[in-house]
Amino acid sequence: MDANDRSIAGFTMTGHALVHWFETSIPILLVVWLAEFDVSVALLGLVVALGYAPFGLGALPGGILADRYGTKRLILCCLAGMSLAFLIISFGTSIYAVGVGLVLWGIAASVYHPAGLSLISTGVEERGTVFAWHGIAGNVGIALGPFVAATLLIFLEWQLVTAILAVPGILAVLYGLTADFDPTAAVADDVAAGANEALSLSDLTENSRVLFASAFALVFVIVTFEGLYYRGMLTYLPEILHDLPAMDGLAIPAGLEGIEPSHYIYVGLLVVGMGGQYVGGKLTDRVEPARGLVALFAVFVLLALAFIPVTQMGLGAVIVLCGVFGFFLFAIQPFYQDAVAVYTPPDTRGLSYGYTYLGEFGLGSASIAVGGVVLGEFSITVFFLVIAAFALAGAVLSVGLLSGFGRFSGPEPQYETSADD
Known part of the structure; x- marks a missing residue:
């Protein structure tokens, strides 16, 4: 891979890992919230579902925004928005406040996949290789999110754990601001020149x-x-x-009964x-x-x-x-x-x-x-x-x-x- 491919790979891998880092930590926190706020499983499930719903439904408008405002800018907004959402959750004193933070997380997270994959497809020459590393980074986030959340909850209150989970996202924003690459290096000049032009409703249709x-x-x-x-x-x-x-009937060693x-x-x-x-x-x-x-x-x-x-x-x-x-x-x-x-x-x-x-x-x-x-x-x-x-x-x-x-x-x-x- 050339320098541009490597830069885009590093930027998108970071974003992809963090989207799933946040996503998969939520079910671990759900168990704590169920006891903390003394609410029914049905109500808490509805609140969490409202957070997950925009994650999928927001992908289409996310793709439109990526074409309009540029992929790097949108990914940075995604990382900042997810981190801010988890900080809001960390200050939540009711399940409804937590719900607001989850909805904000879902909205922010929804734009990543169309923006990140669009960036790879237009900026990377060795597209398949970067798609592979990008996917691996997502799996790292999927595995580490629940593992880190569960481990921290052994020692810390859930509010502090949620705030700590936001820290990598903040650091990723700082890293992304310094990332330098050409987002249209793999497409023709006339396509690159026409990128990010405003789309009217008729154009979109x-x-x-x-x-x-x-x-x-x-x-x-x-x-x-x-x-x-x-x-x-x-x-x-x-x-x-x-x-x-x-x-x-599996034998669990003493001290590891949980x-x-x-x-x-x-x-x-x-x-x-x-x-x-x-x-x-x-x-x-x-x-x-x-x-x-x-x-x-x-x-x-x-x-x-x-x-x-x-x-x-x-x-x-x-x-x-x-x-x-x-x-x-x-x-x-x-x-x-x-x-x-x-x-x-x-x-x-x-x-x-x-x-x-x-x-x-x-x-x-x-x-x-x-x-x-x-x-x-x-x-x-x-x-x-x-x-x-x-x-x-x-x-x-x-x-x-x-x-x-x-x-x-x-x-x-x-x-x-x-x-x-």
Whole structure:
């Protein structure tokens, strides 16, 4: 990578890690708030849901703002806004004050993915490699957020812990202000010159019409099904692991009675996902994104079905399957991120990623409601069959994308080949 690629990589990796650092610390704090404010689980769940909702729904306006005001500026506002939100939460004296802070966090966090991915897609030459490192950084944040929050809560009051969690975000803003890079180094000069021009409502409507009249419409639906699979599995897998027969009767060493083995398996899954992110990102430089999506969705189907018999097996089988699942679950992300870059014009990249994460985090969250009903009314087997159906739909749609249906009429993407190819 050249100096510009490295600078953008460092800036976006920091932002991505911190978005998920904040995101995954919230469920840990929720347990404390439940006792602190003496409220019902239903009320607290509603308050937290109101904080998470803008995280997905705000992706589309975030993409529009990225195209209008510039990606670096928007990412800095995101980092500052998330840190400020957690500082507000740290001063909360009621669940409603905490709710205000959570809503502000969700609004600030929502703009990161369209802005960060747009910056990589227009500023980086070795796009696949940076997508991979960017994804790995997100996994680091996913794993460290709950770990650090839970550890600090052993020694400190939740208000101080929340304030401490905001410190890395503040430091990241200071670092970002000094970061120097060209955000349009990887696109043509005429595209770069037209970037950040104000979009009228008619321009926005026309750009959206052009996007959804192309292969991007198919990419959007594919990403939505990936989001349904991703959200459903990661939301309910900790609970499923906790109730497995393999977890019964495990000997916990003296002094560590509070340790929950299923949580460590879950964190391990996320850590393995870093490897999947890296391998997937490197492969996007060699494999057409549609072809990679077909293969990975097919693997998703098999993995979801494999959980049905493995949940009745021993601990070793469960750990192995979770490790394989974590690797492939995150390996797909660089492929759909690259698909957006391949099937959309550069000057609407922020808008494109805004729609993408509206599907991933917004529409994809519907599987949380669907999964809850299925697990409550039916069984784990039916749950995994439903999840497998999401992946099967994604595979079928990816075959359509591979066939070239509705391909955006831009330059044909080129992929590296080795001397042996």
